[in-house]
Amino acid sequence: MRTIWELQPEENNDITVKMGSNDFITLFFLVAAVLIFLQLRSVLGRRTGHEKPPFEPMSPREQARPEPVDTGKVITLPRREFSDNEDRLNQADLYAKPGTEANNDLRELMKVDPAFDPKGFFQGARMAYEMIVTAFAEGDRKTLRGLLSPEVFESFQSAIADRESRGEKVKFTFVGISRMDLSRIDIKGSDVQITLSIGGQFISATLDRSGQVIDGDEEQVAEVSDIWTLSRDMRSRDPNWTVIATESEH
CATH class of the missing domain: 3.10.450.240 (Nuclear Transport Factor 2; Chain: A,)
Structure with missing residues (x-):
């Protein structure tokens, strides 16, 4: 294995660093990798409070449904109801003139047969x-x-x-x-x-x-x-x- 660093004495007895071209390229990429790793760690390891929940493909479909929102409004389907029997009998007036024998007959039938x-x-x-x-x-x-x-x-x-x-x-x-x-x-x-x-x-x-x-x-x-x-x-x-x-x- 080749030694990256070589020490050689100079005339002024100072120690200088001699480095080959290949060693310089290798060192450059090593330093760059370290800087990128530190930068990613600083970003990925930080929570902002806006993260989406993890996707679970095997979870039931019901979990993906939004919770119902209570708006305070109630929609009631119309139902035909009569407050009392007299309201029901008054329907006879729609099919026979009030006071006639036919109207009286119809009211009597509605009393005898509630259906x-x-x-x-x-x-x-x-x-x-x-x-x-x-x-x-x-x-x-x-x-x-x-x-x-x-x-x-x-x-x-x-x-x-x-x-x-x-x-x-x-x-x-x-x-x-x-x-x-x-x-x-x-x-x-x-x-x-x-x-x-x-x-x-x-x-x-x-x-x-x-x-x-x-x-x-x-x-x-x-x-x-x-x-x-x-x-x-x-x-x-x-x-x-x-x-x-x-x-x-x-």
Whole structure:
């Protein structure tokens, strides 16, 4: 191994340092490394109070979620509640004129059957009306069987069969319901029957075998007034109502 430092006497007897070029380069990098190490240590070993927590890739995802902030605000979803039974019974005024027999009948039904909802009933009755008149025009016996009593279904089915035997077809477009009024309510034991006066609007035309219109109009909107009676057993878990009678209103 070569000696870095060599001592040689000079004429003035002073001791001087003689150093080779390679030794100088090695010494330079050694000093630089020491200075860099000291500088890094002074920086890395100092905490500023703004350090981020260490990342833990195996920690549960829930740990990365921020804590909920209590803003003091509460969002309450609307709920339909009645302060007392009288508030509930007052809904009858929306579907039958106060003081009329129909209004009294509706209030009585709501007392006897606390689960009865006038709004839900009328919405369902409108849907049933559209489904039934459309199914009758199209000859859809399956739909009719599920909505009509056996007696009413047999009447509708007979009319459809008679129409088909003559080779007639019906072009039908349901337009809407202009009105649906409560006529009366009959309560017989657990059986409830509600009679409605309905104004239906639709375009209907009956065509013969040759396609000629023999009844109705293919473009004109007609309004038909009907009286329908719907029935349901209050003891049944089945919420559906059945049409037990239909007739034209004159």
